[in-house]
Amino acid sequence: MSISDVTVPNDLDSLWMPFTDNRSFKKQPRLFSEADGMYYFTPDGRKVLDGTSGLWCVNAGHRRKPIIEAVSKQVEKLDYAPGFQVGHPLSFEFASRLTGMVKEYSHVMFTNSGSESVDTALKIALAYQRNIGQGNRTRFVGRERGYHGVGFGGISVGGISPNRKMFGNMLTGIDHLKHTHNLEHNAFVKGQPEWGAHLADDLESIVALHDASNIAAVIVEPVAGSTGVLIPPQGYLKRLREICTKHGILLIFDEVITGFGRLGDSFANEYFDVKPDIFTTAKGITNATVPMGAVFVRDGIYDVFMEVAPEGAIEFFHGYTYSGHPLACAAGLATLEVYREEDLFARAAELAPYFQEAVHSLADCKNVIDVRNLGLMGAIELESIPNKLTVRAMEAFQKAFERGLLVRTTGDTIALSPPLIVERKHIDFIAETVRDVLKTVH
């Protein structure tokens, strides 16, 4: 069959949708055909407030003119250039702009997604350890309930069982720290809970079991997002840092969600003042206009690769066809400009207390067993219906959608992460709508 013979059925069936209950969706589709600022619009013209920045990524709001113009201009000029052994100016410019945003990280490597950033970070960690003569350090430590995308590296260090159970052995040599979510001690705490820093000591037990000389790196999300917004206890991340430093283990923060203003700082490592050796980003890096990710490495890491490889040799055998794609770099540069001009990270910090009060005002709603928040991330956890995990939250999701609000659910938790351009009236609408919805959810 030639391409000209292909007829276009335009049905819903051909597409195998990602992370979706395909059969339910196709019976009752939810489609967005336009977006603007804080809103999506359905094909029949209904307005839906974006309470989740798409998938935690449209931090500057939708369809921002400077980003659209930058991408349009770029595609007219240079549609694509390879990144292996040749380059194009925008990728260098964007890399410099990014490293200029954060002290102590003088190099970035580009990817096209969060999953690729995670795999890249894990590979940098392994190769770095080998380059400094620590080739036995091949094990990784992740954390229960961690989400690090869907590559084999990411699901191996990740700790969400449905993402793992069908996929065989994955990477070997992985341990998981205990997660930090504990309703007995921390339910309804505003911001970071006081209880739980000692959970980082779990790493000492793993070190005692395997010996530090076998462990390359620990990877955690500073705030676990996709698993339901799990806020790190006060002092937890610092303790993790100390234990890693003591044992020569690299610390990787997965900042795919927390990067680019979500907590009111450029990155979570600045917000918490805890410096990982490597951190991953994606999503907000281009405001999701063009897919992209970047992995930041701490000063000295890149230098080791440059020193160890023989002159003329490729120093790191890794990269993607679309690493540093011109359109992504154009989108990224324009996105950083929007963040800067509108001071959106400071705006997130300023609105965080208002957002906190709004989400915690839902604590007395039916079936709510926890409310938690940090920066512009919030979660309302519902008690699960026995033997029907996720059903209650999905009902809330559907009802919120019908009332003009997009939320995200994971397990039986409703997660909220509005674009940083959100206004108080939008936050009020989010809280009122969720309150209304929870009255009728079974």
Ligand code: PLP
């Ligand atoms: N890491 C974290 C912390 C994430 O939240 C996500 C996505 O939500 C990913 C990695 C994977 O990103 P992507 O879906 O772009 O591959």
